[in-house]
Structures are given as structure tokens and as C-alpha cells.
Amino acid sequence: MNFIPHSKQEVQQMLQVIGVNNIDDLFQDIPATLKPKSFNIPAAKSEFEVTQILYKLSLRNATGLVNFVGAGFYDHFIPAAVDAISGRSEFYTAYTPYQAECAQGWLQAIYEYQTIICQLTGLDVSNASLYDGGTALFEAMMMAVRHTGRNRIILDSGVNLIYRTMLYTYTLNLSIEFVEIPVVHGQSSRQDLLKHLDERTAAVILQNPNFFGAVDDYSDLVLSVHKFGALAIASVYPVSLGLLKTPGEMGFDIAVGEGQSLGIPLSFGGPYLGFMAAKNELVRQMPGRIVGSTVDSEGKRGFVLTLQTREQHIRRQMATSNICSNEALCALRAAVFVSLLGKEGLRELAEHNYQKAEFAKDQLSQISGIEVKRSSPTFNEFTVCLSRNADEVVHRMIEKGFACGFPLGRFYKGMDNYLLIAVTEKRTREEIRRLVDSLEAVL
Amino acid sequence: MNIPKNLLYTKDHEWVHIDGKIAYVGITDYAQHSLGDITYVQLPKAGEEIKQASYCATVESVKAVSEVYAPLSGRILALNPELVDHPELINQYPYEKGYFFSMEFSNESEKANLIDASNYERYIEGISK
DSSP: OOOSSSOHHHHHHHHHHHTOSSHHHHTTTSOGGGSOSOOOOOOOOOHHHHHHHHHHHHHTSOOSOEEOOOTTOOOOOOOHHHHHHHTSHHHHTOSSOOOTTTOHHHHHHHHHHHHHHHHHHTOSEEOSOBSOHHHHHHHHHHHHHHHHSOOEEEEETTSOHHHHHHHHHHTTTSOOEEEEEOOBTTBOOHHHHHHHOOTTEEEEEEEESOTTOBOOOOHHHHHHHHHTTOEEEEEEOGGGGGTSOOHHHHTOSEEEEEOTTTTOOOOTTOOOOEEEEEOGGGGGGOOSOEEEEEEOTTSOEEEEEESGGGSTTTOGGGOSOSOOOOOHHHHHHHHHHHHHHHHHHHHHHHHHHHHHHHHHHHHHTTSTTEEEOOSSOBSSEEEEEESSOHHHHHHHHHHTTEEOOEEGGGTSTTOTTEEEEEOOTTOOHHHHHHHHHHHHHHO | OOOOTTOEEOTTSEEEEEETTEEEEEEOHHHHHHHOSEEEEEOOOTTOEEOTTSEEEEEEESSOEEEEEOSSOEEEEEEOTTTTTOTTHHHHOTTTTTOOEEEEEOOGGGGGGSBOHHHHHHHHHHHHO
8 A cells, every 4th residue: 555645647747737847846945055955864674673773772771760850850650540541532532622512521621621720820720731841931931021012031040941941942033031040059049030120021930949949939029020010930840739839829920830740651752741820811811722611502511712812723923822732631631630639639749749858858968978958948859969970970870770860060050069859759768768878889 | 883973984993083182092883893792802002102004902802803903103192991891891882981092193194094984984885785
């Protein structure tokens, strides 16, 4: 069977009809300098050969390590029910399932997801999800730019470098002015942030807990941000919200984050989940889809896509964003995950994370060559200073069966000896003790 | 269809009430009727400079979202404070309580691009046919 839909003859026929000689003629408007000289595609291989190549490649993965790496993506337990429910063919095979006439189940699932995100963040409205934490943060920033009509962004460097890089990349050809505020001892510097606030500022972007694991209550800062007519945006770790003060309680206008920790497995490159919630007055600036509840002609409750008029498939040139989809399946997983835990369960999960991390801190501070940074409270991730290069230690620890943390020198200058360690509910006391012993041996 | 004689109109269905150097702007009875129930209106900011025939506001109804174009160039003076919470005023009183904003217009000669009530009436009759 021929999997290429058009034969040479068919292609020739079509070209003849439109009056060009060959396909390249259709691309003549693209300057030669922008055309690749070669696509560098190797010769075709058989299915067996491809399987062998990929299998060998997979052997290069370090698997079975005890994982203490977080840095924005966390190793949480995923109940089997999450796979069982989200894997149902009604959900699993559906594509852009937004037709109200035939997708009530899906729309209701997304509606429930939105409710969960609002409750988690303490804010009024949530959209149907975005691609990942970074795109969600970019979209939040653009909401602030549109809402305020200003273009200056104060960005705390406690925000994950991956997200900061995404903001810079996305805005390369937009006139957005960034002011990046360095962290001081792993904490955001209020003094520095306040100093840069002015009437041109569209938004202040913070992360809680920040990249170093530091937990903060930004309520005071948010008040100052509002005095200048700017918006306050928080990037948050959803599992931590089972325990910590919510962005809504702190007065933030928009909360976004990476939803991977809510029932989505760790994998290189995703798919992950961007979530976003905001105050009601910003709902028309929200990108992407929003599912709303309504009643049908018989007065029965139903679900529809709402506020669609702002979306690019209706008014492309006036759309709030180029986001024209969401991460429905990942959002479903998050909704199932949180629903299974419930309010109490979420709190317990957060407490386990916090307490295991505190236990690890205590154990680690008893060995020489490690200084646990205690300048601010943390959730399930914290910074330690080692007596030697953290990158080297990480490599030595892999040999001992541990992914022991994230070397901060990779993201922050002058922090080569610093290691970021995450301890989720999955890590047992025994694993934590073994980590401590192995680190002691390596240091 | 209500088309007050004392106003000037655009072919995009905006009306202007001129009072000295100040112009009051809204959308016509025909426009509100065609849009249906208006649910939201996004206004420019006070102090903002707008240009004749350029986008200056958005009206969202149960049927559609439409752009509103500035009938004259100038600076926005004040917005109708009622519209944020009561966009239905545009349906109920398109020429009074449903006005959008007041502006100080900057170019007298631009008035020549606007049409009077009888011309506007003929124009919408033409569309309806």
C-alpha cells in the first residue's frame, strides 16, 4: 500500500492545472538564504534496524535511580486510577473535543479541571489549560501587557531559568522591556523589586516556592505592585498549594504553573500541562479555551466553550493569543488526580512532602561537607552548599544509584558548589538515609 | 429605526454628537439591533489618542464580537462609567445612556467624512435591501 497520498503523475497533473513546472516554483518567494541546503535525512532503514537503534539509545538512559531531582518537575506517585480513567477510549482517542452537541463528557471534565485550578490557586477563573508552565507564564505576561497597555516586566530571577528563557525567546520580536532582579541568598529581593516598580511596569513576575525552594508570602509586595497599577503574576507548584498560602490569598492577579506534578509522569519533553487562573476582571484577556456551564433549551445543565469570540479561529487578527488548543488529556489527568486525593488528601500529600524534606535537611546537616541553607522556609525542595563541585558530585552519585539533585551552577553563575534537592512523598526514610550516607562517602 | 437628526454618522454605524470641540460617540440603533443583546464592551483608555476610522473599542454580543472605529481623530476625554456593569444600556438607549465615550477631536475637516441622518437612513435602507 502506498502511504504517500499523491503519485508523481497526480502531482504533475495538479502542477499543470495551476500552471507551474515544479513544486519548487511554489516556494520561490522564500529567499534562498532561508532555504536549507539539505534536510540531512539519512537513507531509509528497515523496521528492525530502527528498533535496534532506538533500543540501544534507550540503554543510555540512567534508569532505576532514586530520584531527588526536582527543579520544576517532580517525582510524585500516580495512582493507577489516573491511567485507568484517562486511558478510557472515550477520552483517549478524542481530538479537539469541543463540540457541545457530542462532547458533553469531555467538556464537563475540563469544567471540573477548571474548578479544581480555581480552588487550588484561590482565584476566580481558569482556562482549559495551556501547553506547559513556561507557555502559561508567557501568556500571563502578555495578559498583563494587554490589560495595562504597558510593556515593562519585572522578572524575579527566582523564576525557573527555563521559563525566563522562554519569556525572552517568545518576546524576541515584541517590544517588551525586561528588568531581571537577582536573588539574594536564594530569596527574592523586595528592596530591589520595589526600587524598579514604576508607572511603566505592566507586571511583576515571581515564583513560589522559588527555584531555590524558598517559600515566601508576597502579600506585601503584591500591594505595592497594585499601587503602581501593575499586575502581580505568580508561577506556583500546585502540590505545594495543599499547604501554602494560595496566590489568591496573597492578592496575585494571575497564577500559572506547571501541572506535571498532578498525575502526569516525568518524561523528557513532556507532554506536560500549563495551568492558569486569574481574577474575574481579566477573563477576557485570558488566552485559549474556557469551558462554561449553561442550560440547554430544556433547562438541563450543559457545558460549552465560552467567550470563544476572543479566539483566533473566529477573529484571528484580534485574537488575544495564538494559543488555539489546550492539553486536554493532561488536564484530565490532573483533574482525576486531584479528585482522587480530595481536599484532605491534597493537604496530606503536601504535608508528607514538607516533612520528608525537613527530615532530609536534618539528616544532611549532620554530615560534614554539606551546609543546608536555612535562610527561609521551604516546601519539598531546598538548597545545600557542598564542599566540592556539585556537578561532579551528581555524576559520582549516579554510579551509586542516585539522581541526588540539580546542580545550581548550571543555571546560576558562581553557584558551582550548590545543589538543589527535592524530596517527594515517594522517597522513603531508608532512601533518604542511603542518600545521606552515599553523599558522605562522595564528599 | 431611530436615527436622530442632530447627529453625524459613519458607514460603520457609529454616531457622533458634536458639542463645540467635544464629540460624544456611540453606536447606532441599527447597530445595536443587528448585534442583539450586548454582553460586554471594551473601551479605550481616557487620554488615549485615536485616529479616524481606526479601531477604538470592541462590542461583544450574544451573536458576535465587533470592532468600533473612531469617527474622528482626537483624544479620549472620559468613558461612560455605566457601560462596564450595564452594557445592555447600549441596547436600551443607544443614543443617550448607551454612549461610549467623549473625546476632544483634533481635526475639524474630518467631519466631511461623516454623513448626516438622512444619508445614513438611505445607507442602511440600501444594506437592508
